Amino acid sequence: MKNILVINTGSSSFKFQLIQMPAEKVLASGLVERIGQQNSEIHFTSEGYSGKQEQDVPNHSVALKAVTNLLMDPEKGVIKNASDITAIGHRVVHGGTTFSETTVINDEVKQEIKSLFSLAPLHNPPNLTGIEVAEEVFPNAKQVAVFDTAFHSSIPAKAYKYAIPNKLTEENDIRLYGFHGTSHKYVSEQAIEKLGKSDSKIISVHLGNGCSITAVENGKSVDHSMGFTPLSGLIMGTRSGDIDPSVIFHLVDKLGYSLKEVNEILTKKSGMLGLTGFSDLRDIETEAQKGNRECKLALEMNAYRIKKYIGSYVAAMNGLDLLVFTAGIGENSSTMRNLICENMDFLGIELDPSKNDIRSKENRIISSESSKVKVMVIPTNEELEIARQVDKLV
Template identity: 35%
Template sequence: MSALLALNAGSSSIKFALFDLADTPLAMPPLWQGQVSGLHGPQPRYQDGLADHPLPVDQASAIQSALQHILAQLPRHLGTRALAGVVHRVVHGGDRHVAPTRLDRSTLAALRSLIPLAPLHQPHALEAIEHCQGMLPDTPQLACFDTAFHHTLPEVEQLLPLPSELRLQGIRRYGFHGLSYQYLAQVLPQRHGDTAQGRLLCAHLGSGASLCAMQAGQSVATTMGFSALDGLMMGSRSGSMDPGVLLHLLDTAHYSPAQLADLLYRRSGLLGMSGLSADTRVLLQQEADHPGARQALALYVRRIVRECGALVAVMGGLDMLAFTAGVGERSAEIRRRICEGLAWLGISLDDNANKAHAPLISSPDSRIKVVVEPTQEEWMAATAARALL
């Protein structure tokens, strides 16, 4: 008997899940799952099915501290099972990595070279991998990539309007949140039938946010491109930005590249506009009395609606709209506002189903099915890693 540990090390959290490899398909729910959240904040927390408590960490090595605590709990959940491997979610795989892979020295070097393309996420995943290699030297380490699902993008969707020699340097559109979209592509047809195999628009709305247009379960267009900054407005990220603004800041305000990165990744989006919070729950509570919160939410929804329209045009219509990730799964009000902006498509919500976060939230007379599906990135990574093992 053996098990597989899936780790998802993000910019402020580490999610984990342990799966029994004897199960076909992999057990859902897993044997054990949880997260360490608020890693770089004043009070990180450890949560799993049995525990929920503050977790003191060394801020100089927060990821290592959190992993040490997670791995210390592992033996009692493994029981008599052997640990067959650890699979890591890695945001960027570049051109080369379009399938799950075993991690060795040369692969890690290649992934390290991609840090400039995903500076908010890639370093954390690599730090987690290297720490696990040190603590579990005899256990295979594997990676699944968020960019991999989008390798089916048509060439025209990969291109950027820049000189062709830059494409040879890897400057192109990649797409992200691939594990989440791959999970939806696999599960939604089981839940909702053939409609999900048609023209499907998925909205992954969390602290990071993107849309993906799928046909026959494959990615045909997406809002994130070269980096995880592109597309929708997000919690603290700007999303698509007129490059003239950046040239202006470089020229007249003398921003350094590091200052620009900090502005676009950490001080923009809902947080920057509102001056209050990156959390839609906080902004919804405050919007009646806080003009910044009201403006931020209005632009957030507007950008989603506008990009939905663009992807519907690319597909030539729409059969199903799916919401996932933190905001998409749990904010009935944000879903309502988005669907109200897309009413021209024939979308009509069942208010009670929406408020209950039901799997199907569209009304019977809606021309488009609207569904809510909690994402399972760790399960998706474990499923792919199991096949590789």
């Protein structure tokens, strides 16, 4: 038996699971959310405890140390000391062209992850922090990186290339990479199992603070909304998603912003935060229900962008068998799912309102009996997928 600690550091959250492999038994799990905000919360569940505590969590380093203390707590915890951990699987967002598979971490790997900071500024830095803190706390455990970009290595050139001089693609690796790959891989495999056939056409919609959508044909990623970095595509918590590149030149040349300021605006001050003043969709939905026009419009814009991607991927695959919603918003927001799927009957997508309103942690169909395309909510389990890959490697 191996105890594998899986660390998944998002842009504003820190998820973890301690999984006993190969039995796939979860010994402990939890979430640190709203990192860097005043109302941070630590959720922790083990066999003998389930609860949450409010704590000041200014950064990801503090988050990991707090989780480690809980894991080794005499009453709440599940391990006695650090040596009980066999390996640690780290979700790393950007692997560039260097990494297309799960990799044991050494100094060279860490340096490569660091070199990609500029391409994933919200993610690779906390990913590397998680690795470095884990090395300190668990010095005897094998550290392993699982890259978000790996699942998208199957995307064909017609989809991953940009219409820029070939030299920039060939010599500077400027291309679409794709992200949230571990999540899209997990839920698409669950969807294929539900369909009972491998020759399938699936669209996986991952909606959280970061959002992305993937076209999955016969189990392989064939197109994806994020590109060179996790900035493009759908509207996100603080990221703009797709935008005319000329806006950047206008901000710099005409309005006097520096490139650093523009990068800050597009990655940390745009998206739902820029539109509403809130980055958390729960707050935005609450305000929209109160009649806040900006919040109502932002929800409509968010859904409209997703609709356009769904339509384009149906065209690209010449069909669709199953539409999947996953991640925090995709799994829990019936409002967003309804906004996305309404008026999509031409494409054979029709929700059952009563099924859509059900809250559950189980895989479930939420489409109507007459819907030609099945619509499902499949809770993602990136941690289990990472543990499986780490287990194979170590």
